[in-house]
Amino acid sequence: MKLLLTSGGVTNPTIRRSLDDMLGKPVSESTALCIPTAMYGHPWVGPGVKAWEFISGRAENPMVDLGWKSVGVLELTALPSIDDERWKPLVLETDVLLVAGGDALYLAHWVRESGLDTLFPQLANTVWVGMSAGSMVMTPRIGREFVGWRPAGDGEVDDTALGLVDFSICPHLAPDGEPGNSRAASEGWAAKLDTPAYAIDDQTAISVVDGEVQVVSEGEWMPFPR
Numbered sequence: 001m002k003l004l005l006t007s008g009g010v011t012n013p014t015i016r017r018s019l020d021d022m023l024g025k026p027v028s029e030s031t032a033l034c035i036p037t038a039m040y041g042h043p044w045v046g047p048g049v050k051a052w053e054f055i056s057g058r059a060e061n062p063m064v065d066l067g068w069k070s071v072g073v074l075e076l077t078a079l080p081s082i083d084d085e086r087w088k089p090l091v092l093e094t095d096v097l098l099v100a101g102g103d104a105l106y107l108a109h110w111v112r113e114s115g116l117d118t119l120f121p122q123l124a125n126t127v128w129v130g131m132s133a134g135s136m137v138m139t140p141r142i143g144r145e146f147v148g149w150r151p152a153g154d155g156e157v158d159d160t161a162l163g164l165v166d167f168s169i170c171p172h173l174a175p176d177g178e179p180g181n182s183r184a185a186s187e188g189w190a191a192k193l194d195t196p197a198y199a200i201d202d203q204t205a206i207s208v209v210d211g212e213v214q215v216v217s218e219g220e221w222m223p224f225p226r
Helices: 013-023 049-056 076-081 088-093 104-114 116-122 183-191
Strands: 002-006 031-035 070-073 096-099 127-131 168-170 197-200 204-209 212-217 221-224
Touching: 002 013, 013 127, 013 204, 013 212, 031 088, 076 104, 088 116, 104 116, 168 183, 183 197, 183 221, 197 204, 197 212, 212 221
Parallel strands: 002 127, 031 070, 031 096, 096 127, 168 197
Antiparallel strands: 002 204, 197 221, 204 212
């Protein structure tokens, strides 16, 4: 898969150009599926109005309202209850997966539980566009500060995500006093990890294509190499 890991979605022309390059064709000729699942695991954004805003393209930073040829919904929590042939061919033929923010560990759980992860090796040309938790889910660890949802009865604090990349992401980097994660908080978060990491603001994304990692930004970001 090609990964466009954002904090706030496709928020500026630089991130949009990176998306266009990954697609290799116009957005107007590309099909997309939006995945709202992470939202249901986070008390701030779902279920309810926020999930509807994301699916409908009325969110503050829309991902589905970019002019796609078509947009559908792929709800991971529903997939274990329906036959594989009803959804796997759809994923395999779709150009882009648009993955909402919310709770990264809840999302990781349902990526595995649904079987979506078993399709990843077949999605070489598919673009995964993550927002916040939708980006963090692809990392090896999200950091203890971002652990919210836990499996029922699980008292352990486990911040392990899917590990498709070898670095962690702190989204929503923001100046002191503004909503988001401050530089100091981001530095403290990174210091507890054993992986390389990036803190990125909502005008920044990380592109991963064929193992090549590139920061694309019109905003602020901080690297934490190891």
